[in-house]
Amino acid sequence: MSQREVPAHEYQPKGFVLCVLGILVVGAAIVSAGIGTVSIPPIDVVKAIVSKITGQMLVDDVTLNIVWNLRLPRLLLAVFSGACLAMAGLIMQALFHNPMADPYVVGASSGASSGAILALWLNVYGQWWGIGLAAIFAFAGSLGVTLLVYFLSARQGRVQMTTLLLTGLAIGGFMQAVSTLLLLQLESFELRGMLSWLMGSFANKRWEHVMILVPYSIVGLTAAFYWKGELNILSMGDEAAHHLGVNVERTKFALLVIATLLTAASVAVSGTIGFVGLIVPHLMRMVVGPNHRVLVPSSILCGGFVLLVADILARKVLPGSEIPIGIVTSIVGCLFFLYLLQRASKKEQV
Amino acid sequence: MNDQVTLLEATNIKSGYKTREVIRDISFKVRSGTLLGVIGPNGSGKSTLIKTLTGLVPLTGGTILLKGRHLSLYKALERAENMSVVPQIEQPAFAFSVREVVEMGRHPHHLPKDILGNHQTSVQNALEATDTAHLAKRRIDELSSGELQRVMIARALAQETPVMLLDEPTAHLDLAHQQSIFELLVRLSHTQGKAIICVSHDLNLAAEYCDALMLVSIGKIFTMGAPREVLTAQNLQSVYGTLVYVRDNPVSGQPLVLPNKPKPAESGDES
Numbered sequence: 001m002s003q004r005e006v007p008a009h010e011y012q013p014k015g016f017v018l019c020v021l022g023i024l025v026v027g028a029a030i031v032s033a034g035i036g037t038v039s040i041p042p043i044d045v046v047k048a049i050v051s052k053i054t055g056q057m058l059v060d061d062v063t064l065n066i067v068w069n070l071r072l073p074r075l076l077l078a079v080f081s082g083a084c085l086a087m088a089g090l091i092m093q094a095l096f097h098n099p100m101a102d103p104y105v106v107g108a109s110s111g112a113s114s115g116a117i118l119a120l121w122l123n124v125y126g127q128w129w130g131i132g133l134a135a136i137f138a139f140a141g142s143l144g145v146t147l148l149v150y151f152l153s154a155r156q157g158r159v160q161m162t163t164l165l166l167t168g169l170a171i172g173g174f175m176q177a178v179s180t181l182l183l184l185q186l187e188s189f190e191l192r193g194m195l196s197w198l199m200g201s202f203a204n205k206r207w208e209h210v211m212i213l214v215p216y217s218i219v220g221l222t223a224a225f226y227w228k229g230e231l232n233i234l235s236m237g238d239e240a241a242h243h244l245g246v247n248v249e250r251t252k253f254a255l256l257v258i259a260t261l262l263t264a265a266s267v268a269v270s271g272t273i274g275f276v277g278l279i280v281p282h283l284m285r286m287v288v289g290p291n292h293r294v295l296v297p298s299s300i301l302c303g304g305f306v307l308l309v310a311d312i313l314a315r316k317v318l319p320g321s322e323i324p325i326g327i328v329t330s331i332v333g334c335l336f337f338l339y340l341l342q343r344a345s346k347k348e349q350v
Numbered sequence: 351m352n353d354q355v356t357l358l359e360a361t362n363i364k365s366g367y368k369t370r371e372v373i374r375d376i377s378f379k380v381r382s383g384t385l386l387g388v389i390g391p392n393g394s395g396k397s398t399l400i401k402t403l404t405g406l407v408p409l410t411g412g413t414i415l416l417k418g419r420h421l422s423l424y425k426a427l428e429r430a431e432n433m434s435v436v437p438q439i440e441q442p443a444f445a446f447s448v449r450e451v452v453e454m455g456r457h458p459h460h461l462p463k464d465i466l467g468n469h470q471t472s473v474q475n476a477l478e479a480t481d482t483a484h485l486a487k488r489r490i491d492e493l494s495s496g497e498l499q500r501v502m503i504a505r506a507l508a509q510e511t512p513v514m515l516l517d518e519p520t521a522h523l524d525l526a527h528q529q530s531i532f533e534l535l536v537r538l539s540h541t542q543g544k545a546i547i548c549v550s551h552d553l554n555l556a557a558e559y560c561d562a563l564m565l566v567s568i569g570k571i572f573t574m575g576a577p578r579e580v581l582t583a584q585n586l587q588s589v590y591g592t593l594v595y596v597r598d599n600p601v602s603g604q605p606l607v608l609p610n611k612p613k614p615a616e617s618g619d620e621s
Contacts (some may be wrong), residue, residue, distance in 0.1 A: 097444075098443060099443065099444065209422065235443065235446075240454075242426070243404060243434065244430055244454055244455065244457045244505075245426050246432065247428055289445065289446070290445055290446050291446065
């Protein structure tokens, strides 16, 4: 029998990739913290954080205040939002055995933004049990729309990818119409704010916003870590997963809820940031391969890094003003996506 | 061979899809150490039978006992500890390596009690038994269908279950690999005491290697028994609706089914 030794396609080693990503995240975070109306050199950023933690004053009060109260919440939101969206996308891709799926496909994002718009329209920007009401509306909208899409697509407890995609498109269009209708009821200054919120922004974010996102992220990301074996098996197909001892429909449902939670939490505080959930897992899969044991941590780090960089660009591209981060991710993400499609179709031809 | 136990028992099972009942009434027992071949024409319900026995297609009647206990009472992990399945292959969506796929077979055993167990040995044994060890680092989307087929068998082997179900495991294999897979199945059943059910379209391979054959016709068992009893020209003609010759394999003595091409003179207006 043929024992030909074919060169294996080697992926980058896990430890190396995670180290590089970790360094990139920390580096981008320090650069990001230095950017704003007042520029702060990286060394002072580090000093300010060290001062706050140790209690020793290594920098002046103003710098400390800017770094700790303005810049740090902003960059933490970028890191956590990126991690949540990347993880949500990764889960969706595994669940639907399709590397082109993302949280937006099943309406998690359109539901979340409709919910958040509704909350703003109703003027209920308050707190409930320490959690922002807008976040709760967004979460409810997201979960509601995802479940609606899921159940409309389910046939005898099983979900077909094509049906799900089309249902997601239809419901997404409907939610868009409802959102626009609500938007038109807003005053023009509110509308402007809402529109830039819709495209995503980390401007004027405080520790309170971070505190909204962090609990969801920690629960969601921990759950995703716990299920990484199941994510591997599910991405082989539902039938294979059944044979390998996964309770398919229950696990899929749980993972869908986690993906929704991650998306909803992120959209609720940071707005609808496009393409991260699609591109980041895709990119990491090219680097580390499809094994979720590596893919989960590296996508989380890469998601954080990508949004940090996008946030830096959003503040730097137009002198004197800031553009919504979603515009940056959509333009860059779209180009990258087209590149991936070109690459894939070239590969087919060879 | 006296301590053979019944590992899988189906009693009057019925199952199918919303509008169509496919399995209409099937009862049988498989003891440990037995290799049972399931044969029958296209659409007779062979694959649905496998899917029913694995719990993928729900029962509409009858009972399935796995090691004496109702299949529906098993938790997903427990079921996968006792029964492994080689389904018909489909193109994978993600480019896992062969080793990663076979390691997934260890999932049911990934419990604390087995955390320090012999995972790598099991995986390596499964790879070697299916002649895929040299492919371990290859990506599954770059394999030929025959190679992918063997990887799927390796994944089921890594589960190390007392019951194995295979749906046309030799469909994409060349002659040498067809024989080696069946020899492997014989070894697993006879020396390790597994109960193996294998759907096959290749009557001669099935006759050569299986201890018993089940001839399925329109969702029922037409006949079941030793290959010699099942593979008669008469049985095959009534079930497949075509003429065949059955001769003895001069080497093994097992029945050998050959097509019986109608002679031009008898075939009338056939072109």
